[in-house]
Ligand code: SF4
Ligand code: SF4
C-alpha cells in the first residue's frame with residue numbers, strides 16, 4: 004500500500020488548519036517578515052481550533068493530503084476562552100483512533116502558535132513537512148475519485 | 153423467570169401503575185426476539201417472552217415511548233440500566249412516565265452463533281452446567297455456554313443495576329472484565345497490520361445503519377449521515393475512505409457517551425467488531441482523563457465536554473506512543 008517517494012516529482016501535500024486569532028496571524032506575520040515556509044502547506048483558516056470537526060481531517064486525507072496539522076492559540080489564550088481546551092482532548096482521542104486504524108500517528112499533529120510567533124510557525128511547518136516527506140505518500144484514506152491530477 | 157416477569161407485568165397493569173409494558177415477544181421462532189409494547193394482560197400472557205435470546209436493550213425505545221400519554225413499565229437488564237442513565241443524562245427520557253424494573257441476566261445468546269456452529273432446527277435451549285443444551289429436530293446438541301454467548305456478555309463489565317424503581321432477583325456486582333484485551337492486541341501491531349485488519353473488517357459494512365439505529369447513544373434526531381449535503385454517501389461503501397469515515401465518525405460521536413452496552417456489535421449483520429472501536433475510545437479516555445464509565449450515574453459530565461486547564465495531556469502524547 005505504502006508508496007515511498009521514488010517518484011521524484013512527488014511533493015507532500017499538507018493541510019494546516021489555523022485558528023483565525025493566533026496561528027493564522029502568526030502565519031501572516033511570517034509572511035510580512037518574509038520568512039519562508041514550504042509551499043506544500045495549504046492553510047485553511049478556521050474561527051477557532053475547536054471549530055474543526057473530525058470529518059474535516061478525514062476529508063483532507065480523502066482528497067489526497069499526506070499530513071494534517073492543526074494550529075491554535077496556546078492553552079489559556081483562546082479568543083473564545085475554552086475552545087482549545089476542547090481541541091486538545093478531542094484531537095488527542097481522534098489521532099489515537101486514526102493511528103489505531105492504521106493512519107500513522109506521525110501524519111497528524113496539533114501545535115500551539117501565537118500571533119507573535121511567526122518564526123515558530125515557520126519552524127513547525129518545516130519540521131512537519133520534513134516528517135511527512137520521510138513517511139511518504141498517504142494512500143490509506145485517499146479517494147481516487149477526488150484526484151485532480 | 154419468564155413467568156415471574158409476566159405476573160409482575162400483569163400486576164403493574166392491573167393496579168394502574170402503568171398503562172403499557174415494554175418487553176420482548178417472539179416472532180416465527182422462539183429465538184427470533186423483538187422488542188414489543190404490551191397493553192393488556194391477555195397480550196402479555198400470550199406473547200411476552202423472556203429467555204436466553206432476549207439480548208435487545210429496551211432503553212432506547214423509551215425515547216419515543218416516554219413521550220406518550222401515561223406511564224410505561226420497562227424491563228432492564230444490568231447493562232441496559234447504564235444506557236438508561238446515559239439517556240437521562242442527555243435529557244432524552246421523561247422519567248415520570250417510566251417505571252423501570254431491573255431484571256437479572258446471566259448472559260445472552262444469539263441464534264446466529266448457534267446456526268454458525270451448525271446447530272439448526274432449534275426447538276428449545278437450556279443451561280446445563282457450563283453447557284448450553286439445544287433440543288433440535290436433529291436431536292440434542294451441546295455447546296459451551298461461554299462460546300455460545302454474545303461477545304459483550306463474555307466480557308460483561310457489570311451485573312449491577314445502576315438504576316431501577318423495582319428490582320426482581322438479586323443485586324449483582326461490577327465485574328472485573330477483560331474487555332480491553334483485544335484492543336491491546338491491536339495496539340501492539342504495526343500501522344500496516346492494523347490498517348489491513350480494519351480494511352478486512354470494515355469493507356464488509358453494507359451501511360445498513362443498524363449499529364447506529366440501535367445505539368442508545370446515537371439518539372440524534374438528525375444524523376450527520378442523513379444530511380444529503382454532507383457529501384457522505386450512506387449507500388454501501390465504495391472505498392476505504394467511506395468505510396473509515398463512517399466508522400470513525402460514528403465511534404467518535406459516541407465517545408464518552410458509549411456505555412459499552414454492545415448492541416452495535418450484536419446487531420451488525422456483517423459481524424464487524426464495532427466494540428473494538430468504541431473500547432479504544434473508552435480505554436484512551438480512562439488512561440488520559442481518569443476512569444470513566446458512561447451511564448454509571450445520572451448527570452455525569454462526559455470527558456469530551458470537560459477539560460482541565462493544566463493537567464490534560466497534549467495531543468503529542470499520541471506521537472510519542474504514550475496512550476498505550
Ligand atoms: S452517528 Fe453521530 S450524528 Fe449520527 S446518530 Fe450517531 S451520534 Fe448522532
Ligand atoms: S456504540 Fe455500541 S456499545 Fe456503545 S452505546 Fe452504542 S450500541 Fe452500545
Ligand code: SF4
Nearest residue numbers: 357358360361363420
Ligand atoms: S450494522 Fe454493521 S453492516 Fe450495518 S452499518 Fe453498522 S457496521 Fe455496517
